[in-house]
Amino acid sequence: MGVTAARGFRAVGLAAGIKSSSAPDLALVVNDGPSRAAAAVFTSNRVKAAPVLWSEQVVKAGELDAVILNSGGANACTGPEGFQDTHRTAEQTAAALETSATRVAVCSTGLIGVRLPMDRLLGALPAAVAALSAEGGADAAEAIRTTDTHAKTAVVERAGYVLGGMAKGAGMLAPGLATMLCVLTTDAQVPQAELDAALRTATARTFDRVDSDGCMSTNDTVILMASGATGVEPDAREFAAAVEELCADLARQLIADAEGASKEIEIEVVGAATEADGLEVARSIARNNLLKCAFYGEDPNWGRVLAAVGTTGAKFEPDQLSVAINGVWVCRNGGVGEDRELCDLSDRHIHLVVDLSAGGESVTVWTNDLTKDYVHENSAYSS
Amino acid sequence: MGVTAARGFRAVGLAAGIKSSSAPDLALVVNDGPSRAAAAVFTSNRVKAAPVLWSEQVVKAGELDAVILNSGGANACTGPEGFQDTHRTAEQTAAALETSATRVAVCSTGLIGVRLPMDRLLGALPAAVAALSAEGGADAAEAIRTTDTHAKTAVVERAGYVLGGMAKGAGMLAPGLATMLCVLTTDAQVPQAELDAALRTATARTFDRVDSDGCMSTNDTVILMASGATGVEPDAREFAAAVEELCADLARQLIADAEGASKEIEIEVVGAATEADGLEVARSIARNNLLKCAFYGEDPNWGRVLAAVGTTGAKFEPDQLSVAINGVWVCRNGGVGEDRELCDLSDRHIHLVVDLSAGGESVTVWTNDLTKDYVHENSAYSS
Incomplete structure (x- = not known):
């Protein structure tokens, strides 16, 4: 169910013809309230796609009525014309929903440097709005897929309220944040400031600790919307923990589906003097191509671990x-x-522990191996 | 000829049985003087192999009589016993050459975390010393190969003197410095301080700007020795330029032979506000796996270039x-x-120019593509 697991939300996913494959490529998530509180985090890449520039602005007011998402094109590096395309998308979505464009976030994913086929995207909007449904979460998750092998949704239940979410992402997964498109919903009644704080903490500990290939996208967006449909006002700490649980679930799904991966690698750095030290070491290991190739070959090549640790400060x-x-x-x-012959690396999950013997902090980062299939997927066609 | 192109040097390379393949694995380069001036740069990895820890110490005196090198084992992460092995290697080499161990540098390359078969290494020393020859440069270059597909040597001639060199390296090629083992020689008469300055400048602009896979070795060593056999005292600037030319030649050979590479990629960043900015941008691009896969597939995916630039400061x-x-x-x-259809990427050489439009500085970094063969070479066996 994903985003429609929470009451007060309707969603839809359909094929607008943006992708040449005729696969679903347009999704819409609408918050029917009564609350419209929203928070978001975006890529820290300085080269930001038009929809990121747009959504950063509109979410500042702290409320959103809807998020319109497309796959089949990132609308990044498309100049002023690309920004106009995003603006028109928000305007026409808003018109169909009888609201204002400044209450509509936009997300896009796909190839950088190509304009979107706006006639098809806008042409499909009336049908999308007409098909909005409280059961539409699964279709919406399907429509935002790019190289994902399957749709990703998650649900977390608490006493009296629910959180739901969907995410896409299989490549360009690196911290900064958030390495994919992700829409999270809840039917709890949560003040905007609390939504914002919970989202920032959760993403920093989950999506920001997934590092598939060290490459950071121009389009990363995570949006959290609260409808308040249940009227339940949760304890702030309980709610924050629930958001983190939801994000962790989706983050694990992303790394599990990373392009071409045959191993999921859990890098646990212990004995760090500070959390920042632990993170620096874990990320250096996560980005070491030689080690990632070794794990692909089920070779416990710990020398490559130490070589990666040695490059850090x-x-x-x-x-x-x-x-x-x-x-x-x-x-x-x-x-x-x-x-080293005692190591059994035949399982898909590899657990690496590095003890720095320098303090009491621990950090875990997830990555995957570097495989021939990764190279194939990222060389055989433009994405 | 490599290191023996310069007068005053003898060298040898032979099979000591360190490698299980019976390929040559032990090399010795001796400076017969009259000058014994020497300078060296080493990996900036904080996890340093035993031979690096040893050679850093002995080169501080500014003079070396010889360098003993082995492939077939890095002698890194081998603890105090590994350091003892390096020490014994220097001592017995020195004894055979009738000099002191503190005038003998040691270099090792191969798998990390494995002790060297010292009986075989030391057992081969008498034969190595006996076979030293002014024509031994090619054999020495052969004996330091690991995954290199061929030996790498270079010669630069100037009025009255010569510089020669050999290098090995095909993986773990990343700045910091120097990403491989390299011995350089000259028969000019050059003060030690001048050797040192020329070497540091040259390596910073050549080996440090080769970035094959972003992975930094624990064993990188570049040693420059001057015999003064010609008696020629070159102009300092001319000599520095000659050292840089020699290093640039060897650096290009390394990147051309990088593991599994099918493309050599010249990344030229222009319009940078500072040289440091240009380097940061060029290295970020050089380490972008997605772009490197795209170039392997001959796909001019410039969006991945901008995404990489956007992650820099x-x-x-x-x-x-x-x-x-x-x-x-x-x-x-x-x-x-x-x-983008106008781009022809069929040639092995790809020239990428990124204009930051922020100033007048330019920087070039060389890398290669990321291929299925790279993954194969680094996963199919331990190295």
Whole structure:
């Protein structure tokens, strides 16, 4: 159900003809209230797509009536004309919903540097609005897919209220934030400031700790909307935890479906002096192509782990670094530890632990292996 | 000829049995003087192999009689025992050459985290010393190969003196410095301080601007030795330029032989406000896996270039970025430029120009594409 698992929301997904494949490519999520509180986070890439520039502005007022999303084109690096396309999309969506364009966020995903076929996109809007439904979450999630092998939705239930979400993303997954398009909904009654704080904390700990290929998108957007349809006013901490649970679920789904991946790699850095140190080390490891190739080959090549750690500025002494791969401490105190032949890397999940022996902080980052299929998917056609 | 192109040097390369393949794996380069001036630069990785820790110490005195190098094992992350192995290697080499261990640098390359078979390495030393020859440069270059498909040597001639060099490296090529083992020689008479300055400047502009896969080795070493055998005392600027020419030649050979590469990509950043800005942008592009896959597929995917530029802190405005691929300005002022179909990417060499429109500085970094063969080479066996 995804975004329509929460009451007060309708959604739709259909094929507008933006993709040449005739696959679904247009989604709309509408908040019927009574609350229209909304918060959002966007890519930190300085080259931002037109829909990001637009949505950053409109969400500042703290309320949204709807989000219109398309796959089949990122509308990034398309100049003033591309921004006009986004503006017209918001205006015509707003007109069909009898609201104002400044209450409509826009998200796009697909190839950079190509204008959207606006006649098709706008032409499909009346049918989209007519088909909006409280059961439309699954169709909406389907319509935002690009190289995703399946749609991603999640639901978290709490006493008296529900959170739902959908996300797309399989490549260009790197922190900054948020590495994909994602719409989250809840039927709880939550003040905008609380929505905003919960979303920022949750995304920093989930989507921002997924690093598939080190590449940051120009279009990343995560939007959280509250309808208040249940009238339930949750405890702020409980609500924040629920948002984080929802984001963590979707983040794991993204990394599990990362382009060409055959392994999901959980990088746990322990003994860090600070959280920032732990993150720097974990990300350096997550971006080491050589290590990612080794894991693809089921080779417990811990030397590549230490080489990656050594490029960071984190606090550690080289002769106090230890590394465990799937529970086997193959490196102890900077040198050879247990027999690497003991490592069993046949499972899809690989658990890497790096002990910096420099403090009490721990950080986990998720990545995946680097495979021939990744190269194929990103070289065989433009995406 | 490589290192023995310069007079006053003898070298040798042979199979000591360190590699299981019986390929050559031990090299020795000896400076017969009269000068023994030497300078060196090493990896900036904080996890340093035992031979790097050793050689950093001995080169501080500014003179070296010899460099002993092995492939077949990096002797990195091998603890105090690994350092003892390096120490014994220097001692026994020195004994055979009737000098002191503190005048012998040691270089190793191969798998991290494995002790060297010291009996074989030391057992081969007498034969190596006996076979030293003024024609041994080619054999020495052969003996330091790992995944290199061929040996790399270079020679630069100036009025009255010569510089020669050899290098190995095909993976873990990233700045910091120097991304491989490299021994450079000259028969000019050059003060140590001048050698040191010339080497640091040259490596910063050559080896440090080669970035194959963003991965930094634990063993990188570049050593420059001057025999003074010609008695020629060159002009300092002319000599520095000659060292840079030699390094540039070897650096290009490294990137041309990078693991699995099918394209050599010259990334030229122009219009940068500072050299540091240009370097940051060029390196961000060089490390973008998605772009490197696109070039493998001969796809002029300039959107991935802008996405990489956008992750940097360099001075630029997104709507003033322009990108040319093989002479076609596919992106102008942040938007669509000339038709991308005009790009011909069939040649092995790809020339990418990114204009930041923010100043007058230019920087060039070399990288290569990301291919299925790269993944294969780095996953199919431990290296």
